[in-house]
Amino acid sequence: MTLADRIALFSTLDYVALALLFVCWLGIGWRIEHPGKKHLSTSVLMADYRRAWMNEMVTREPRIFDAQVLASLREGTAFFASTSVIAIGGTLALIGNAEKLGGVASEITLMDHPAIVWELKLMVVTLLLTNAFLKFVWSNRLFGYCSVLIASVPNDPGDPEAYPRARQAAEINVTLARSFNRGLRSIYFALACAAWLAGPVAFIAATLTTLVVIWRREFASHSRKILLNA
Template identity: 30%
Template sequence: MPPARLIILAGILTVLGASDRAVSLLADMPLVQQASQGMSEIKLLCLALVFVYAFFTFSWCMRQYNFAAVLVGSARMIGERHGQRAGAQGLRLAGGAVYSLAANQFNLGLRSYYFGMAMLSWFVSPWLFMVMSAGVCVVVYRREFHSDVLDVMVFTPTESVPEQPARESTVAIG
């Protein structure tokens, strides 16, 4: 996935270099609010900042996953060599904590993509940008706090894993 992030950034920087042509192209489109070249460049810079943030967040996430893999992988060897199950268990717990941090960074990277897509609507209208940003907030909230996946993941060890809710098939034949 890193090449796609770089392509997005390269595209944004290319449009920034030819912002005068981009402004005239946007001016010819229907329903697009007119903006000056300076304002269009500010919008492009904001969009580039969002995707630069996403790039570094995903890069840091990958590093953390590698760190966690090393911790978890080395826990068994240390426990076997020295007969220290407690030390190995500590490394496993540390690996789990690093996995959790990496997953959080991955979520931040995904959210930046969601808001970057909403930011694209700013080129059409600031009102559309506000609506799209609110829509992204609603989608992220529902996925974080009210999803079927969350229902499956959140259970106490004494319980069994909850069953998936039955869904009706809506496949059209014909």
């Protein structure tokens, strides 16, 4: 089967749905990380609290509390990285049994497609899950960097190196959180992409629903109001 034949297997609506997925995924990510000054996202607000945390850490004795908080947050990255690997393995297994999956999906959509169609759809899901895995792994690595930086902050607040190193730890802390959030968004849209198996209309609906859910959590949630009122 040539490339042109494979392209012809998908309708125009399929390509529109796929383009919408990537526009929404990249678009909401950019908006969350670069919001307007008058309408900050929850992630940006939390970044300020992370910087305040590292600033307070300088004068806290002992720093066991900070180490425990950092360790508990790091467990989240390890959990989601492991979950992503399992999900990738499951998706690859489905690709290996695309004909059986196609039989089930055909009963839902009432449309009969060759196995290559289901395989390509699942490959997009795998792509998003792989991106999530890489983001979580990098976030986990940055937790290690942040821990080392915290350990290097002098115990004496009067030391000229204390607050500069604390600011370095804060920026690494913000960066690791950004990477973690990017991984989460990849998982969200991977789940939306799974709806493509039910057809492009279901795919578009799932993508828009995911976009609305993410937007609400970042710009219109109760937790955001609490952060603003602090």
